[in-house]
Amino acid sequence: MATSRAAGRALDFLESGKNLAGSACGLVGVGLTLTGVAGAYWPAVVAGLYAAGALVAPPERVAPPVPPEPEEELRFVRQDFARLREYVAEVDLPGEPAGILAGLLELYAGMLEPGWVAGVLATEPEAVHALTRAIRTDVPECVDTYHRTRWWTRLAPGGEAPERHLVRQLSLLHEEAERLTADLRETEVRRQQTHTTYLEGRRES
Known part of the structure; x- marks a missing residue:
């Protein structure tokens, strides 16, 4: 070698x-x-x-790293999402944050659905970035810090319940995911409107 x-x-x-x-x-x-x-x-x-x-002689030019295409990036995000689901399936959360997390994961799964849905997502790099950040960093950090804080709270009771922060964090991520889905829906609405305008213009020509 x-x-x-x-x-x-x-x-x-x-x-x-x-x-x-x-x-x-x-x-x-x-x-x-x-x-x-x-x-x-x-x-x-x-x-x-x-x-x-x-x-x-001039120095050799080193080619800069090429970022992955959105479609390729989504393939890696799906793998991370599968690992995230395995992770949260093993954790014990109270009823309210568990319900918010379940709804959040449903939104993520919907946006990552292979086929034309993911095709729409792939056209929006900022949405891909936001979804990637949430799956790889935000959600695991929310759950992990909750469990760590809860452990210390059991040793030293008092203060603000860690569940409140977890509910707030997951709610914010859920709102972000809803905005992402709304933006993607708006992309399809604009596409539909554009096609209507095209057909109307063709009829008048």
């Missing part, structure tokens, strides 16, 4: 712009040697010209 990596790096260097520029300048040194200009110092002349060519 190490040998193949070393061979790959060596091949990359041989094909690099710096090596090609250095080799071109080195050939000039060889030409000077053949014409007798370099004299007895021809090895130093050839090496020097090669080094000079390699130094002045």
Whole structure:
């Protein structure tokens, strides 16, 4: 494995712009040697010209990372959502936050439904980002911090019940999910209206 990596790096260097520029300048040194200009110092002349060519050659351009397409990103989000469902299925939540969480997961599942539904979602990068953030970070953080706080509350009773914060957090995420679904619905409404306008214009033409 190490040998193949070393061979790959060596091949990359041989094909690099710096090596090609250095080799071109080195050939000039060889030409000077053949014409007798370099004299007895021809090895130093050839090496020097090669080094000079390699130094002045522009650095290799490293291609920036390409972000995944929305459709590809949704595939990863579905995998994360499946893991989230497995996680929350193992936790014990009081009745009210459990009900809010169940409704929230239903909204997420609806938006991630494979087919034309996810196709609409994929056209809205901001919605994909918001959904990804909620599934990967927000919901797990809500549940995890609730359980941690509840554990400490049992040791030192008093203060605000952790259930209140959990209900508020999940309610805010539910409202966000409802806004996302409303925005996606509005996208389809505009599409329908655009098609109506197109058909009306075609009739009048």
